[in-house]
Amino acid sequence: MQIFQTSLELPAFPRGYHLVTRKIEEACDFLAEIEAGILHVFIQHTSASLTINENADPSVRVDFRSHFDVLVPENEPHYTHTQEGSDDMPAHLKAALLGNSLQIPITKGSLNLGTWQGIYLCEHRNHGGRRRLVLTAYGSSR
Amino acid sequence: MQIFQTSLELPAFPRGYHLVTRKIEEACDFLAEIEAGILHVFIQHTSASLTINENADPSVRVDFRSHFDVLVPENEPHYTHTQEGSDDMPAHLKAALLGNSLQIPITKGSLNLGTWQGIYLCEHRNHGGRRRLVLTAYGSSR
Amino acid sequence: MQIFQTSLELPAFPRGYHLVTRKIEEACDFLAEIEAGILHVFIQHTSASLTINENADPSVRVDFRSHFDVLVPENEPHYTHTQEGSDDMPAHLKAALLGNSLQIPITKGSLNLGTWQGIYLCEHRNHGGRRRLVLTAYGSSR
Numbered sequence: 211m212q213i214f215q216t217s218l219e220l221p222a223f224p225r226g227y228h229l230v231t232r233k234i235e236e237a238c239d240f241l242a243e244i245e246a247g248i249l250h251v252f253i254q255h256t257s258a259s260l261t262i263n264e265n266a267d268p269s270v271r272v273d274f275r276s277h278f279d280v281l282v283p284e285n286e287p288h289y290t291h292t293q294e295g296s297d298d299m300p301a302h303l304k305a306a307l308l309g310n311s312l313q314i315p316i317t318k319g320s321l322n323l324g325t326w327q328g329i330y331l332c333e334h335r336n337h338g339g340r341r342r343l344v345l346t347a348y349g350s351s352r
Numbered sequence: 353m354q355i356f357q358t359s360l361e362l363p364a365f366p367r368g369y370h371l372v373t374r375k376i377e378e379a380c381d382f383l384a385e386i387e388a389g390i391l392h393v394f395i396q397h398t399s400a401s402l403t404i405n406e407n408a409d410p411s412v413r414v415d416f417r418s419h420f421d422v423l424v425p426e427n428e429p430h431y432t433h434t435q436e437g438s439d440d441m442p443a444h445l446k447a448a449l450l451g452n453s454l455q456i457p458i459t460k461g462s463l464n465l466g467t468w469q470g471i472y473l474c475e476h477r478n479h480g481g482r483r484r485l486v487l488t489a490y491g492s493s494r
Numbered sequence: 495m496q497i498f499q500t501s502l503e504l505p506a507f508p509r510g511y512h513l514v515t516r517k518i519e520e521a522c523d524f525l526a527e528i529e530a531g532i533l534h535v536f537i538q539h540t541s542a543s544l545t546i547n548e549n550a551d552p553s554v555r556v557d558f559r560s561h562f563d564v565l566v567p568e569n570e571p572h573y574t575h576t577q578e579g580s581d582d583m584p585a586h587l588k589a590a591l592l593g594n595s596l597q598i599p600i601t602k603g604s605l606n607l608g609t610w611q612g613i614y615l616c617e618h619r620n621h622g623g624r625r626r627l628v629l630t631a632y633g634s635s636r
Contacts (some may be wrong), residue, residue, distance in 0.1 A: 211353045211490065211495045213634050215530040236365075246357040248392055248488055249531055252599050254608030256548045259447045264398045269433035269554040273441050274448070276430040281423065281565065288560040291553035299557050306545045306558070310611075311597050313453050315394050315486040317357065322486055324396030336560065344606050346594055348490075348632075350355050350495065353495045353632065389533055390501040390630055406540045409573035415583050416590070418572040423565065455595050457536050457628040459499065464628055466538030469594075486557045490632075492497050 211247075214240035219333015220341045223333045225297070227263075227271035232327045237346055249318040254342045257301030257335050259308035260301040265328025274332070278304050301334030307311065308332050318348055353389075355490040356382035363485045365475045366450035373471045377463065378486055389491015396484045399443030399477050401450035407470025416472070417494040420446050443476035448473050458491055459471070495531075498524035504625045508580070511555035515613045519605065522629055531600040531633015538626045541619050543592035548573040549612025558616070562588050585618035592616050600633055604619045620633030 219236040220230060234251060235241065241249065253260050264270040280312065284296040291299045305352045315322040331341065360379040362372060373470065376393060377383065383391065395402050406412040425442045426438040428477040433441045473483065504514060504519040518535060519525065525533065537544050550552040566587045568580040575583045596613065615625065617628040 211355055213495055213530055215599065246355055248490075250597055250599065250605075252597070254606075254611065256546070256608070256610050262398070262452050263444055265449055267433060270441070270444055272432050273433050274445065277424065277428070277434050280428075280430070282561065284562075285559070288564070289557050291551060291557050299554070301556055302547055303558065303561050304478065306547055307449055307591055309451060309593060310546050313394070313455060313597060315357065315391055315392065315488050322394075322396075324398070324484070325395065326398050342608070344477070344601070346530065346599050348532075353497055388497055388630065389633075404540070404594050405586055405590055409575060410584070412586055413517065415573050415575050416587065419566065419570070419587050420571070422570075449591055451593060455534055455536070455597060457499065457534065457630050459628070464536075464538075466540070466626070468540050 211346060212300060212351055215346045218343045218345055221333060221337055222339050225333050225336050227274040228331045229328045234268060234329055238347060239314055240347055242319040243352055244316045244319060244347060245350040245352045248314055249314045249346060250346040252310040252344045254293060255295045258338055258341050259310055259332040260312050261303040261330050262312060262327050263330055264268045264326050266326060287298050297336050304334045319352055354493055358423055359485055360485045362473060362480050367475050368471045369416040369476050371407060371470045372473045376471055377412050380489060381415060382476055382489055384490060386458045386491040387494045389489060390457055391456045391460045391463060392488040393454040398422050400483050401447040401452055401474040402480045403450045403472045403474060404454060404469050405472055408466050408468060418422040423469060436475055439478050446476045461494055464479055482487055495632060496635055499630045502627045502629055504615060505540055507615060509617050509620050511558045512615045513549060513612045514615045518613055520569050522561055524631055526603040527636055528600045528603060528631060528633040529636045531631060532600045533605060534630040535593050535596040536628045540589055542622055542625050543589040543594055544596050545592045545614050546596060546611050547614055547618060548610050550610060553579060567623040581620050588618045602636055
């Protein structure tokens with residue numbers, strides 16, 4: 211088994227859910243060297259997150275934004291962590307609900323995603339800025 | 353370290369939460385060859401998911417269904433992705449909340465789950481059909 | 495590549511969200527031997543969970559408790575799994591929302607967490623008792 215690791219800084223995205231599958235694949239040229247393995251994608255932030263969901267119809271990503279805003283509204287009276295803006299505490303909670311790392315199987319040199327699966331960057335802040343990922347891939351040699 | 357990878361097609365399950373620990377173990381005969389490692393279970397779909405929870409009392413799985421239907425109801429006025437049926441957008445959101453992959457430690461040739469832990473297939477569609485998993489295990493040799 | 499595995503029993507924590515980054519690092523003296531790799535942290539329970547979130551202001555952890563109690567209240571009329579106490583079924587649901595394992599990159603012998611990231615033990619029971627973790631780290635040699 212062999213292992214590769216790199217980092218990737220994503221550009222600033224607006225608040226919402228964004229397909230970043232291609233950007234991640236492009237940063238991982240070592241995928242081609244792995245016969246069977248795993249790609250681990252880790253986001254080094256606590257107010258943005260990663261998930262895998264439908265890669266085709268953009269309306270799914272619109273509804274992700276609406277529904278997570280329902281599950282975790284701004285300005286709830288029970289919030290005490292309010293000094294960094296009304297979008298901050300909800301961003302921490304959404305990040306925890308969606309998670310900060312993904313593991314994706316690698317098969318014959320490529321990500322073995324389902325037909326309709328894509329990687330979402332979930333930007334929960336109004337002005338989150340650039341987001342840093344650590345990408346680690348490991349597996350058997352081709 | 354060594355690595356094994358296979359796929360498993362689960363039969364169609366009704367909407368709800370289903371214990372599939374044994375099916376997954378049976379598909380992974382290579383577990384017996386691993387002294388210390390990890391099993392990665394990945395579902396190649398965006399409207400079904402995987403989680404680990406109580407393996408004993410089936411009422412837990414009934415309540416999972418009820419409560420996730422409360423957290424993500426059908427026919428919300430803010431949904432715009434509605435063409436594939438009223439259970440479709442909620443299925444995508446539930447899949448994101450629960451997650452599409454599991455990592456379980458392997459110790460001395462077996463899954464090192466806690467006493468009460470079992471693997472759930474979470475079927476969020478009314479007629480989801482068969483679901484495909486990619487199973488990857490790696491670790492030291494026994 | 496090499497792999498290390500150990501277990502760690504955390505002391506009983508009160509219901510709530512607790513920073514345990516240092517306890518986990520201390521149990522993983524093998525991190526220093528890994529140049530590039532992954533630490534997998536797995537909790538062997540179904541009513542406590544693990545997440546990564548802000549490590550600085552404790553008010554974030556207070557708000558995690560409040561908001562997860564809103565998302566998953568006690569004594570909901572649709573709960574049928576009620577014999578183990580009013581905090582039990584909500585604990586299972588919260589554990590599923592937050593997840594039972596973490597994967598963290600290891601770089602040059604240390605966890606490669608973001609500046610503001612810490613590991614939370616999420617104790618969802620009123621009297622959960624000690625909690626057992628399985629810690630598995632793998633990667634290239636330093």
